[in-house]
Amino acid sequence: MSAPMSAPASAGTTHAAVVRSFDAPPRYEAVPLPEPSAEHEITVDVLAAGLHPRVRSAADGSHYTSEGTLPLVPGIDGVGRAPDGELLYFVLPGTAFGSMAERTVADRRRALVLPAGTDPIAVAAGMNPGMSSWVALRRRAGLRPGQDVLVLGATGGAGRLAVQIARALGAGRVIGAGRDAERLKLLPGLGADETVSLEGADGDVARRLGAAAADVDVVLDYLWGRPAQQAMPALARARADRAEPLAWIQIGAVAGADIALPSALLRAANLRIMGSGQGSVGAAAILAELPELAERISAGDLAVDPLAMPLAEVERAWSAPVEPGRRVVLTP
Known part of the structure; x- marks a missing residue:
């Protein structure tokens, strides 16, 4: 996948949070949208993406899986709308184009269909x-x-x-x-x-x-x-x-x-x-656990405390003071 570059918004682009330096927060920019390149890949409209510690460490280059690739769009998971209208929770592999964008590319094999009426922000915050x-x-x-x-x-x-x-x-x-x-x-x-x-x-x-x-x-x-x-x-x-x-x-x-x-x-x-983390537990094992966890969050059995902020304000969101226990969720 080619690295995202600045571009005017058009049919082949999307707005996203873009990291161009490991020493600075992402900035909101229009970038080329990657095309689905494999059988199970689809373009999804992102509804919510959590700003997790794992996302921050990827964006500053400190995570143990970081390969130092710049520029990059951060985000490892999110809730989005598939082309057929299904509401999905999706997990992204290590990629230079993540979920903190208006649209991104997801693999249906790493996605879970959510029931109608699910709160995208709660799921993005809690999963x-x-x-x-x-x-x-x-x-x-x-x-x-x-x-x-x-x-x-x-x-x-x-x-x-x-x-x-x-x-x-x-x-x-x-x-x-x-x-x-x-x-x-x-x-x-x-x-x-x-x-x-x-x-x-x-x-x-x-x-x-x-x-x-x-x-x-x-x-x-x-x-x-x-x-x-x-x-x-x-x-x-x-x-x-x-x-x-x-x-x-x-x-x-x-x-x-x-x-x-x-x-x-x-x-x-x-x-x-x-x-317990990426590498010590296989992707298939992790994915097998997602449905029940998503169901518990959607049902309100597990209390999550999201703080929704616009994707366009990603720079402010990155450094905004957040109470312990709350999770920033970016929404396009």
Whole structure:
């Protein structure tokens, strides 16, 4: 696919958010619209596209899949209207032309038909952050009903959804841990049985984590960095039976890309560390999980908090202050 270049709006062009430098936010421009080039590709009219952390990291070149291609149109998923009128949630592969455009090219094999009346903005806001914990629990952890879950980083948008999803998938106890005291107070209303503050001295944080979550079966880790480095030994040492498996699912690295992991910790407890994300879970497995997740979001079973902003104001949207837990959604 050729890289998008500036062009006057016409039948063969579309307006889009265009990244021309990894050091600057996208700008609203008219660019050539790629033609469908394979059997299952179609042009869709985009109704809503979420500004997810994954989208930001692609747009600044920091995501681990980034190949440094510029210019690019960001956006990895969205809700759009197919030529036959069907409402679709679609996921895009790694591409230089994403979903933050008035029109884009999608693969029907990576798209899900949504029921009439579905709120495009809610689905665009919730599917990507919800997918992170939904796929982790179903495909990586293999969560069984009654097992306990700790969400490390539960005050962010994906973490708040993870609390709800763990509860919806039958978790016994759900513990939410995070730094934002006000957001922690909201987690019991979303399904958390207990909350843990990650503020304070390392020893105090470790004691709180050990007391609240010693015998959890699964940790959904959106933070990594220092919080993970505090939590791993705290949980391992406090477990009633260290031989019981503890599945540590690494999803995000908001608090840092690296940790110091003592080798003795892996011998002293049945700690199983694995990642969940693009590459560690196949596309077919991810796509198989989308229908039920979309249904839960569409039915309002999972609370999402979108902030809709016009695509034409993408520069402002990129730097607009957003409350924790909210997700910017761009709408043409």
